[in-house]
Amino acid sequence: MNKLMKKIMISVVLTGVAFALYQNFSLMPEYQGLNEGLSNYIIKSGLNDTGSLNLITAVLYDYRAFDSLGESTVIFGAVSGIVLILSRKMLPVSSKGLSFIVKRALGIMTPFIALFGFYVITHGHLTPGGGFQGGVILAAISIIFSIVYGSAFDYRRYSPQTKTLFETGGALTFLGLGLAGILMEGAFLQNLGFLTAETGTLISAGSIPYINIGVGFKVGAGLAIIFYSMIQKTFEEDF
Amino acid sequence: MAVLEIILVIFLVFSALMAVYFDEELISIIFLSIFSLVLTALYLLHKAADVALAEAVIGAGLNTAIFMSAISQIRHGDSD
Amino acid sequence: MFNNLIFIILFMLGFYALIMKTNLIKNVIGLNLMEAAVFFWVIAFSDIGGEVAIHKMGEEVTKFNDPVPQALTLTGIVIGASTAALLLTLIIELNKFSGTIDRDQLEGLND
C-alpha cells in the first residue's frame, strides 16, 4: 500500500515536471540552421578547410579533434577501470560453441565483416562512418567469435596483450599526429597540410584518414577487452 | 514519409514502455535492442547517417552484448 | 512539437525507471533511455529538411542538415556506451558479493 502511494506520488510529480518541460520546450523557436552560426560556416567552407567530404568527420577529427582525443581517453580509462574492477586470475576455459554449420558459415562471412569494418574506418572522410563506428564493428567480430567458436578461440588468437598493444598503438597514432601538428603546422592536432591530396580520393583530407585508423584500432581493441573481461567469469561454469 | 515516421515513433515509445514495464531482465534488454534499431531508422529518416551507423553498431550491437553478458553472470548468483 | 512530446515521454520514462525500479539492471536501462531520448531530440530538432551532411563529388547541394549537433551526439553515444559498461561491471561485482541486484535488499544491509 505504502509502495503504491509512493509510486502514484512520483508519477504525479514526474507528470508535472514533464508538463512544465513541455511548456518550456514548445517555446523554442523553430531551428533555422543558424544563418550566422557555426553550422553555416562549416557547410560553406568545411570542404575547403579540411578536404573531407563528410562534414561530420571534418568536425570530429579536424575542427574538434581535441574532443575526439578526450573521448578516446575516456574509453581508455573505462577499459582500464573495468579491468581493474574485474581482474581475475582465472584463465578462460572455452565452451564448445555452436554447431558445425554455423561455424563454417561464419568462417566464410568473417572476412567480409572485417572488410566492411575496414571500409567504414578508411572511408570515414568520404562516406558515413569513421573510426568509432568501424572500430565497434571490429570489436563485434571478436564478440561473434566468442559466441560461435567458444570463448577461448579468440583469446588464443589475439591475447589480451595483443589487444592492449593495438589499443595503445591507436592512441599513440592519435597523439603522434597531434604532436606532428605542433611541429609542422604550429598548433596541436592541426591538420597536416602536406598530406592533402585531390579531394574525393581515398588518401586525401590531410591527417584525417590516419586519425581514423588510429581511433578505429583503439576503439575496437578497447571494446573487445571490455567484453572479454566481462565474460571471464562465465567460463568456469561452462565446463 | 510522415506516415512511416509516425509508425516508427509509435514503435519507439512502445518498445521503451515494454523495456521499462517487464520485470524479466532478458525481455527488457531485447526490447532495448529493438528500441535502438527503431531509433536507427528514425535517425536515417532525419538524415543523420553517421549517428544512425553509430547507434546501430553501439546501441543495438555492443550494448546488447554487454547487457547479455552481465545478466548471464547475475542469473547464477540469484539462486542462493 | 511532435518531437518535443516524444522526447519528454521517453525522458520521463527513463527517469521513472531510474528512480522507481528496484532492479539495478532496469536502472541502467532507464539511464540508457534518458540518454537516447536526449540524442533523439537533438537529431530530430536539428533536422531542417536538408540533405545528409556529406558533399557529393561534382554536385552542389545547397541545404545540409547541421553537422555540429550530430558530431556532439556521436561523442555522447560513445561516452554513454562506456559508462553503461562500467555500471554493469560494478553490478556484476556487487552481485558477486551480495547475491542480489535488488536495490531494496542492498540498501538495508549496512547504512
Added chain:
Amino acid sequence: MSWMNIELILLITLPALTAVLMYFSRDFNQRVRNFLAVSGAGAELYLIVSLFIYNFDQVKNSNFFLQYTIGYQDTPFVINFAMDNLSLLFSLIVTGAVFLIVIFSTQYIKDKENRYFGLFFLVLASIQGTILTADLFTLYLFIEAITIFTTPLISFKKTEETTRAAMQYLFYGITGGVFFFISIILIYFNLGTLKMAAVAESFALISTPMQLTIIIFFLLALLIKLGIFPIHFWLPRAHSACPAPISALLSGVLLKVYLYIFMRLFWTMIAFDFLVELHLSAFVLDLALVSSLIGHVFALQADNLKKMLAYSSIGHIGMILAVLMLNTEAAFYGGMLHIIAHLMMKSGLFLSSGYLLQTTLSHHIDDLKGIGHKNRLVFIAFITVCLGTIGMPPLIGFVSKWYVLLAFLKARHFFGAFVVAAGSIIALIYYLRYISQAYETVKSESPSLKEELISLKAFFKSTNTMKSVIYTFTLLIIFFGLGYQLFEIPVNTAIFELLNPQKYIELVLGG
C-alpha cells in the same frame, strides 16, 4: 600566437602521458615507478609554479591572460584554452595538493599500483582540462571523464561496501552529466556557439523561460556533483569507501574543481544578474545553508571516522557555496580563502586518517581506542588540523571562517552567520568525541613524546614519507594561518576576474 602558450596544452597532456607510461609500468621496479609518479606530478607542479612566477607582474596587475587555440585560426569554430587569474589560482592549489597526495600514495598503495597511478594521472589531466578549457562541450567531456576515471578508484578495495558506493556515485554522476548535456545543447540551438565567451556575450538574447530551463539544468547537474542537501546521499559513502589518498582527492580537490566550474558558469558565462532576476540565487543560498547545517548534524551521529569527515565536507562546501551566492567582494574573499583552507585541511585530515587507520581493524569509533598513544606525532598533527577545521585562531581555518562570518554579517544575512557559528560548535563536539576516544586507553609502551622529540635519531628513523606528507600539510596550515596575507594577491586578482567577466570575454573572443 599559438606558439606562445604551449604550456596550457602541456598541462593537460603531461599527466595523460604519465598515465600511459604508468599503465605499462607493470614490469618496472617499485622504485622506478614511484620515481616516475613523483616526477610526473613534480613536473606539473614545476610548470604551473614557473608560470606563476614568470608572469608575476601581470598577475599583480590582474591582466594576466594566456590562451591557446586548437583549430584553424581566424575561424569561428575552434577549441579555446584560456587561463586567467581565477584558473591560475585553482590550477596552482590543485596541483600542489595533488603533488603531495601522489607522494603519500607511493607508500600507501601496495598492489596494482600501475593501474592506480594510471587512473590517478588521468584524473589529474581531466582536472587541469576542466580548469583551463573555455569551451562548453570540452568542459562536459572532461566532467564525464572525471566521473568515469574516479569510479574504479573508489571501488579500489573491492569489498561490497566500496562497490556499492562506486555504483551509486556513477549513477548520480551520469545523471548529472545528462542534465549538463541538455543545457549545452539548448545553448547551442539557441545561440549557435559553444564558446563560453560568445555565450556570455549573447545570453540575454535567449527568451526568459529558456534561460530558466538552461540555468535549472546546469544547477541540477552541479548541485548533484557538489553534494548539496537533497541529493547528497552518495557523497559520504563514496568519499569514505575509497583508499585514503583518493578520499583526499575527492573531498579535498574535486569538490573545489566543481566549485570552480560553478563560478565559471554562473559568473563568467551566465552573468549572476540572471540568477538574481529569476529568484534562484536566494533559493540556492538557503539550500546551501540548510545543506551545511545538515552536513554538520549528520557528522555528529556518524560512527565512522571517514564518514564523519565526509559529512563535515558537505557542511563546509555548503557554507562556501552559500557565501559565494552573496555576490559581494567580501563574500568572495572569504569564500576563496575558505576554498584554499578547506582544500589543505581536508586533504590533511583524510591522509592522516589513512595513516592512523593502518594500525586499527576498522574505521569504527570503537576501534579507535588508544590510537593517540600509538602514533603520537601524527595524532597531534591530526588534532591540529581538526582545530583548524573548527576555526582556532592561529590556523588558516580561523582566518577563512572569520572572513566568511564577516561577509555574512556585512550582508545582514544572520541565518548564514548563525550557520557558520553553529557549524563550528557542532564540529568541536564531533571532533572531541573522536579525540577523547583516541586517548582513552592509558597503557602504552612507546616512549613519551618528549623523549621522542629529543632523540632526533629515533625521530628521523620513524619518519617515513607518509608522515612527512602529513606534517607538511599541518605546517602549511599553521604557516598560512599566520601569513594568510600571502594569498592576498592571487585571491584578490581572482576576485577581480569574477567581478569583471568582461575582460575574459573580450580577450577570448579577440585573441
